[in-house]
Amino acid sequence: MNKYDVLKHYFGYTKFREGQESLIDAILNGKDVLGIMPTGGGKSLCYQIPALMFRGITFVVSPLISLMKDQVMSLKSANVPAAYINSSLTYPQLLKVYDNLRAGMYKIVYIAPERLEADGFRDLASSLDISMIAVDEAHCVSQWGNDFRPSYLKISRFISSLPKRPVVAAFTATATELVREDIMNKLDLQSPFRIVTGFDRPNLNFEVHSPRKKKDMLLELIRKRHNKSGIVYCQTRRNVEKVCDFLNENGFAATRYHAGLDDSERYMNQEDFVYDRKNIMVATNAFGMGIDKSNVSYVIHFNMPMSLEAYYQEAGRAGRDGAPADCILLYAPSDIQTAKMLLENSDYPEDADEEFIELQKTLDYERLERMIAYCKHTGCLRGNILDYFGEEHVEKCANCLNCRAIFVDRDITVEAQKILSCVKRARDRLGFSVGMALIVRTLHGSRDKRIGELGLDKLSTYGLMKGESKHLTNDIVNHLCELGYLSKDTEYGSLILTDKSNEVLFEGVAVTMKYKEEDKSEQSAKSVQSQINSDEGLYEHLRKLRMEIANEQKVPAYIVFNNSTLADMAAKKPLDMHEFLCVSGVGEQKAKAYGERFIKAIGEYIH
Numbered sequence: 001m002n003k004y005d006v007l008k009h010y011f012g013y014t015k016f017r018e019g020q021e022s023l024i025d026a027i028l029n030g031k032d033v034l035g036i037m038p039t040g041g042g043k044s045l046c047y048q049i050p051a052l053m054f055r056g057i058t059f060v061v062s063p064l065i066s067l068m069k070d071q072v073m074s075l076k077s078a079n080v081p082a083a084y085i086n087s088s089l090t091y092p093q094l095l096k097v098y099d100n101l102r103a104g105m106y107k108i109v110y111i112a113p114e115r116l117e118a119d120g121f122r123d124l125a126s127s128l129d130i131s132m133i134a135v136d137e138a139h140c141v142s143q144w145g146n147d148f149r150p151s152y153l154k155i156s157r158f159i160s161s162l163p164k165r166p167v168v169a170a171f172t173a174t175a176t177e178l179v180r181e182d183i184m185n186k187l188d189l190q191s192p193f194r195i196v197t198g199f200d201r202p203n204l205n206f207e208v209h210s211p212r213k214k215k216d217m218l219l220e221l222i223r224k225r226h227n228k229s230g231i232v233y234c235q236t237r238r239n240v241e242k243v244c245d246f247l248n249e250n251g252f253a254a255t256r257y258h259a260g261l262d263d264s265e266r267y268m269n270q271e272d273f274v275y276d277r278k279n280i281m282v283a284t285n286a287f288g289m290g291i292d293k294s295n296v297s298y299v300i301h302f303n304m305p306m307s308l309e310a311y312y313q314e315a316g317r318a319g320r321d322g323a324p325a326d327c328i329l330l331y332a333p334s335d336i337q338t339a340k341m342l343l344e345n346s347d348y349p350e351d352a353d354e355e356f357i358e359l360q361k362t363l364d365y366e367r368l369e370r371m372i373a374y375c376k377h378t379g380c381l382r383g384n385i386l387d388y389f390g391e392e393h394v395e396k397c398a399n400c401l402n403c404r405a406i407f408v409d410r411d412i413t414v415e416a417q418k419i420l421s422c423v424k425r426a427r428d429r430l431g432f433s434v435g436m437a438l439i440v441r442t443l444h445g446s447r448d449k450r451i452g453e454l455g456l457d458k459l460s461t462y463g464l465m466k467g468e469s470k471h472l473t474n475d476i477v478n479h480l481c482e483l484g485y486l487s488k489d490t491e492y493g494s495l496i497l498t499d500k501s502n503e504v505l506f507e508g509v510a511v512t513m514k515y516k517e518e519d520k521s522e523q524s525a526k527s528v529q530s531q532i533n534s535d536e537g538l539y540e541h542l543r544k545l546r547m548e549i550a551n552e553q554k555v556p557a558y559i560v561f562n563n564s565t566l567a568d569m570a571a572k573k574p575l576d577m578h579e580f581l582c583v584s585g586v587g588e589q590k591a592k593a594y595g596e597r598f599i600k601a602i603g604e605y606i607h
Contacts, residue, residue: 003028006049010078012565012587017042019197024049026193027132027169034138034184035171036196039316040294043171044071047134051108052080056129056166057101060110061155062136066270068110070293070556075108077559079589084110085121098124113151116158125158130166133159135187138170139309142182143360147310156188168192173316174199174309177390199312199389203319206381207328207401208374212471214302214330215246221300221328222252222280228297229273232282233314235303235338243302244282257283274556276547288314294321294562300328304335304375306342307367308388311374321562331375333436333478337493339368376482378407378514410515415465415476416504418443420485422461423495424505430454433494440473479513538605539570545601549594560594561585573602 003024007013016024020042023035027050037043051058062068068084075082083097083106100106101124115121133155135141141152159168170187184192211217222230232247234240237258247254255269255278272278274293281287285305299318305311311329319325343364370388377384381400386393396403422443427433434454441448442456445463456462465473477495480486485501488494503509543557543566550557561569565585574580580595581588 001053003049003053006052007045009588010052010080011045011048012581012583012585012590014584016045017197019195020046022195023169023193027167028053030167032168032189032192033170034180034189034192034194035169036175036180036194036199037171037173038197038199038201039173039313040201040320040322041173041197043136043173046171047132047169048075048080048108050167050169051132051134054131056131057104057106058108058132058134059125059130060108060134060136061113061116061152062110063113063140063149063152065112066274067136068112070274071110073555073559077555077590077593078587080108081106082108082110085115086110086112087114101128113149113154116154122158122161126161126163130162130164132167132169135168135170137172138183138187139172139175139179141186142175142179143356147313153186156186159188174313174389176309176388196391199386199391200382200393201316201319202397202399203322203324204315204382205324205326205399205401206315206385207326208331208377208381209328209401210331210375210471210475214332215243217330218243218247218300218302219250221298222247225298225326226252227279229276229279229293229295230281230298230300231288231296231314231317232280233299233301233303233305234282234284235305235335235342237284239302240282240284247280247282252280253278254280254282257281257287259284259286275550276557285310285314288317293317293556294558294564296320296325297323298326298328300326300330302330304329304331304339304371306339306364306371308371308374308385309367311371312385321558321564323563323567329375333474335375336368336372339371343368376478378402407514409512411510412476412479412513413504413510415468415473416480416485416511418461418464419473419477419480420497420501420505422459422464423486423497425459425461426456427497429456429459433489433496435493436474436477436488436495439495440470440477443473444468444470476513480511483511485511536570538573538602539566541601541605542566542569542598545597549597561590569598569602573606575599575603575606 001009007016019035019037023033023046026033027047035043035046047058047060065086065088068086072082072084083100085094085097089097098120101109135155140147140149141155142148159165168187168189170183170189172183175183209217218232232243234243237260240256240258244254244256255272257266257269273281296318299315301311301314305314315327318327343361346364374381374384379402380396381402382397383393383395419439422439426439426442438450438456441451442459442462443465445466451457477486481488484498485504487496487498489496504511546557546560546566549560562585565583568584572579572583574583576599577591577595580586580599581591
């Protein structure tokens with residue numbers, strides 16, 4: 001079979017996506033490759049198709065057990081001989097995989113990087129005909145990325161130990177130019193064919209909100225998506241527990257995932273989410289990389305992530321099947337202090353020297369500042385992300401909250417003068433500076449005990465902004481910090497006047513702030529509705545059949561068919577096997593396995 005036959009026979013597609021064919025051709029011609037492709041862009045096909053065409057075996061190095069299991073399950077459903085080697089196998093199971101490898105029974109084997117240097121495996125690998133080593137999530141090899149895994153440094157040593165060097169293919173979804181160069185060096189890629197197909201995910205809608213009460217907004221967002229599958233990310237384990245309990249108390253089927261849970265509970269909770277027994281996963285960033293669940297319709301960040309790379313990678317777990325999906329970030333200034341605390345308590349490799357740690361901290365703080373800038377950005381949110389990765393884009397994407405909103409310049413000079421005066425008078429009275437919370441409470445005339453103890457209720461600025469929005473006052477304080485009229489003490493977060501503040505207080509300089517006046521379209525909940533040309537009633541009918549089959553076979557629903565394939569099926573309404581094979585995502589094996597039941601269901605629905 002040629003590459004087009006393999007694409008249709010095993011995977012059910014008739015044409016390649018952008019970049020896939022070029023990468024496949026380079027691999028088939030024996031060249032190393034580096035493919036930077038967005039999540040959902042079809043990276044796995046770029047090495048799976050050559051693997052099926054090569055004479056020997058392909059090893060795929062993967063960072064997570066869950067990814068390996070999902071990929072192998074999908075390949076087996078398409079009748080591809082595949083297996084995985086990781087710590088989840090018992091010793092007898094491992095020996096069985098080794099025996100099958102010697103017998104040439106597999107074409108693709110996924111393996112954890114830690115296993116590459118195990119004596120038994122290294123000896124076995126030296127005796128095999130290895131055509132290709134594919135490295136998934138290749139950014140993990142770089143110390144300058146956001147998800148460095150020291151175990152990935154073993155890959156190049158393993159490759160160099162083989163009697164014959166195979167083709168090496170590296171893939172990732174998010175990598176700056178610095179990380180790309182590091183990937184090529186650390187994996188010792190030989191004059192690789194490089195392609196960056198773009199980081200844009202047009203099906204994703206991006207939003208940033210700064211709600212007064214995050215939990216209230218979270219409820220509102222999830223209620224609009226009550227029948228959808230989604231992920232809610234939190235910065236800390238404590239927040240995961242609180243948010244998960246909160247959602248369950250309000251009638252939602254939510255589960256949780258973080259490093260503080262034991263392995264068995266993490267596994268059980270992940271399985272509940274993957275198999276749609278629970279449709280909401282509340283998690284720290286410990287969850288998600290390699291989770292091949294294609295029907296996630298939204299990702300909500302309850303807290304700001306530590307970097308734009310981390311955010312885009314986590315948000316990108318929505319809409320993997322190409323259907324419209326929402327990526328929503330709920331931002332609060334307090335997220336910044338939590339992020340800085342987490343950075344200061346970061347774990348670094350045991351053998352790292354002081355110079356490396358200081359450089360890494362500097363990079364971490366630079367990434368955090370870039371993330372903060374995204375949260376406060378008033379222009380196109382998609383454009384802001386693409387700028388970070390060095391990709392050109394149109395000025396307005398029309399599929400983010402900021403592009404749909406109208407921003408107006410609001411004169412905040414009077415409010416700025418009140419705030420700066422309050423900061424000055426508090427300092428003069430106390431002899432030390434205080435934080436934003438005390439300043440805002442003083443301006444709004446709070447009767448808080450601490451205000452009275454410090455005598456801040458005696459200031460002439462006490463109650464000057466009473467009756468106005470505290471939320472807006474917080475925004476203005478942060479805006480004054482951005483403009484350089486105020487600064488924050490790095491250790492305690494105290495507000496400090498700068499030399500520039502005199503321009504506003506005494507020299508008549510005006511201050512303006514962009515203010516989001518309205519949204520020109522309906523709320524993004526609309527985007528989670530199917531925007532495809534299909535019969536929604538039939539789609540729901542087919543979705544129920546898919547779940548029935550998935551339960552029978554004890555596999556996740558998307559392993560049977562993903563949402564996009566169901567939508568195409570509902571649009572084309574195939575009534576015989578020839579028409580069924582024309583549905584995008586239906587290969588010969590799946591047509592043979594499921595075709596009759598789906599064709600019968602379509603016929604019954606139509607008639």
